[in-house]
Amino acid sequence: MQVHSFLHSDTETYTHVLADVQKQVCAIVDPVLDFDAKSGRTGTTSVDEVIEFVREQGWELVYIIETHAHADHISGAAHVKELLGGQLVIGQHITEVQKTFKQIFNFDTSFRTxxxxFDILTDDGEILALGDITITVMYVPGHTRADMAYVAADDEKTVVFVGDTLFAPDVGTARCDFPGGDAKTLYHSIKRLLALPDDTMMYLCHDYPSKGRKHCPTTTVAAQKLGNIHVKEGINEAEFVEMRERRDATLDMPRLIIPSVQVNIDAGHFPEPEDNGIRYLKVPINALGK
Known part of the structure; x- marks a missing residue:
């Protein structure tokens, strides 16, 4: 098993490539499309770096895995699939997120909920095969209703792609104030992740390093239990929920939540062009945030 991580610097998001090198197959986890909110222009420079890497290795792309419908970056899944193929994977509870945001954005009846x-909808405990790697699905809601972690194992090691449930120990945990989020639920999801063996490598979806530290795509279960500022050992459910809800009340909405959510719940597709040939996204007024 190999894992290669690529940082999208604008959104501080990590895209990971998981590969069975012997079988020459791989999965891409959480690809990112470049998006300039000021101009509404998209780009593929960052995700093309990932695509070119896979091509250089000669690997077949089997899966494009979304850990959840992201609110801080636009998914590059549609672009990846167009160029490399592969099946697009997301947790089955995405339907709940689609229904919630279909109402918020007032999408017409053509929007499917x-x-x-998506190609594959996963549920807790299901297993995806990637060569000799088994990828076990773990349902970890709380940040959103649809978050999944993916535990990849072969004869040599076990790693887990945690999405937005956990960040580096000095950063803490995901917010829970989006529609469908819940701090108590997130606490129990995190406890499931921290029940994995201490030496399990955790691959993060984001890193927002504290001053003096460089971006890093990984941590371990042991490091989280010892030092996560929000949920290390000794912090109980009530303490976590009080902290998380108090902190969430102070946070602004993510910079790219409005374009990201409406694209990502549609598998990374933008709306069809209107009669002038231009695609448009909606901006709901006074519907999100405080």
């Missing part, structure tokens, strides 16, 4: 935009 059955998750049929």
């Amino acid at each position: 059955d998750a049929s935009q």
Whole structure:
């Protein structure tokens, strides 16, 4: 098993490539599309670096895995699939997120809320095969209703892609104030992750390093239990929920939540062009945030 991580610097998001080198197959986890909110222009420079890496290795792309419908970056999954193929994977509870945001954005009846935009819908305990690597699905809601972690194992090691449930120990944990989020639920999801063996490598979806530290895509279960500022050992459920809810009340909405959510719940697809050939995204007024 190999894992290669690519930092999208604008959103501080990590895209990971998980590979069975012997079988020459791989999965891409959480690819990112470049997006300039000031101009509304998209780009593929960052995700093309990931695509070119996979091509250089000669690997077949089997899965494009989304840990959840991201609110801080636009998914590059559609671009990856167009160029490399692969099946697009997301947790089956994405349907709940689609229904919630279909109402917020007032999408018309053509918008599907059955998750049929995706290829594979995963549920807790299911297993995906990637060569000789088994990828076990772990349902970890709280940040959103649809978050999944993916535990990858072969004969040599076990790693887990945690999405937004956990960040580096000095950063803490995901916010829970989006529609469908819940701090108590997140606490129990995190406890499931921290029940993995201490030496399990955790691959992060984001890193927001404290001053003096460089970006890093990984941590371990042991490091989280010892030092996560929000949820290390000794912090109980009530303490976590009080901290998380108090902190969330002070946070602004993510910079790219409005374009990101409406694209990502549609499997990374932008709306169809209107009669002038231009695609448009909606901006709901006074519907999100405080």
